[in-house]
Structures are given as structure tokens and as C-alpha cells.
Amino acid sequence: MKIRVVVPIITDRFNEEVHREAAGFAAPDAEIDVVSLKKGPASIESFYDEILAAPFITDEVIRAEGEKCDGVFITCFGDPGVESSREVVDIPVVGGFQPAALTASLLCDRWSVVTVLERLRPMVRHNARKLGLMENLASVRAVDIPVLSLEDSRLLKERLLEQAEKAIQEDGAEAIVLGCTGMLGLAQSLMKELADADLPVPVVDPTAAAIGYLQVLIRAGLAHSKLAYPSPPEKKRSF
Numbered sequence: 001m002k003i004r005v006v007v008p009i010i011t012d013r014f015n016e017e018v019h020r021e022a023a024g025f026a027a028p029d030a031e032i033d034v035v036s037l038k039k040g041p042a043s044i045e046s047f048y049d050e051i052l053a054a055p056f057i058t059d060e061v062i063r064a065e066g067e068k069c070d071g072v073f074i075t076c077f078g079d080p081g082v083e084s085s086r087e088v089v090d091i092p093v094v095g096g097f098q099p100a101a102l103t104a105s106l107l108c109d110r111w112s113v114v115t116v117l118e119r120l121r122p123m124v125r126h127n128a129r130k131l132g133l134m135e136n137l138a139s140v141r142a143v144d145i146p147v148l149s150l151e152d153s154r155l156l157k158e159r160l161l162e163q164a165e166k167a168i169q170e171d172g173a174e175a176i177v178l179g180c181t182g183m184l185g186l187a188q189s190l191m192k193e194l195a196d197a198d199l200p201v202p203v204v205d206p207t208a209a210a211i212g213y214l215q216v217l218i219r220a221g222l223a224h225s226k227l228a229y230p231s232p233p234e235k236k237r238s239f
Helices: 015-024 047-066 082-088 097-107 118-130 153-171 187-196 206-220
Strands: 002-007 031-036 071-074 111-115 137-142 176-178
Touching: 002 015, 002 047, 002 206, 015 031, 015 206, 047 071, 047 082, 071 082, 071 206, 097 111, 097 118, 097 176, 097 206, 111 118, 111 153, 118 137, 137 153, 153 176, 153 187, 176 187
Parallel strands: 002 031, 002 071, 111 137, 111 176
Antiparallel strands: none
């Protein structure tokens, strides 16, 4: 199978790391390739950023289907462009939030998201509400590090552990969901540190959840319902 990963920002500086991370969760027969946007935002940290990115994300998803990809992962926890892309292609398309949230809900009753910035809390709650999982969402906490600064892995690890512990001890979380697909390669080490602190909970990596879920859909011959996501009507559109 061939899976296209769309990095929905206008830089390719993360593409190699994203490819390495996604390929680590792929089966031997799965080919992964990664593209970023030519136009759009430098990072996605608001609804406005999502709107700016969505047309160009959708274009990349259309291109992926034209190039015989079997599925697309839009690597952002906010799921930008997922719904519009599903309307214009027949192959399965996932973002970072839905697979991670559904995975966490299979593992426990209540889970918390640890995201990058405080301002993203409403966006996370918005997506949980759309998916019907607000009762499962114990809390949304933030490490207060912008997306483009996540490369400081030492600081990120420290703050992830701090906020994850608070989510478990103060908010009643029974699992942790990493709230940014840029938090690469940290789920396993965070899970071990929590276990060492006598807090044995699952830590869901959104990339792992998305790539795994996408492969299941492809192998099962499934994609989104075209009754739920019908093709857009033909009309004049100007960009």
C-alpha cells in the first residue's frame, strides 16, 4: 500500500523526521512518502491557520489520489482539511485527532490531551465535541511551547511529564494523548516515566494511531461514507 503524509505547513524542515516517525509505525508492505505545502501558514495554531491551510491541503490530497496513493494522513492534531478532503476523494483520509481520541477511548473511560499552547484548548474541545467524546475528555493541558519550537526536546519532555502527571493526579485522566503531531518519538519514553512514578497509563501518539488506523481501513477496503461526505456541487469558484 502507498500512504501519503501531508505536513500542512509551508516548510519541509520537518519532513524527514515526520517520514521516519510514520515509517516506524508502518507495515513492511506500506510505502510512506511525505509532502508539505507550497502555500499556507508556517504552523497551525488557530482556527484561522486551519482555514488558510485547508484549500492547499485538499489540493495535496487530490494529487495523492491521482498518484495512486491508497490513503492520506494529514499530520496535524487539529484535523485541518480532513472533512473537505473527504468530499473530493474516494481514498481514506485521516488527521491526527480522531484516530488518537478514539484509540484513547478504547483504552480507558477518561483521557487528557497535553497540547502545545493554552490557546489551543478550545480547538481540542471543539474536536472532541464533534466526535461525541466530551464526556471522555478529562482535561486539556499545555506545555506552553509553540509548534515551531518543539525541537527543544529536553524542555518538551520536562513539561510533558509535568502536565501529564497533573492531568492524572488532578484531573482524573486514565490515559494521555499527545496533542500535537510534532511531539515526535516521545510517547514511549513518557509512558515509561509515568509508570516509574507509579502512574501506569497509556500514552497515545497521534501519528501511531493515525498510521495504524489508516492501514486498517486500507486493508479492509474501507473509506469514509460518500453519504456523509458527498462530492461538492459543480459551480464557479474563484481563489
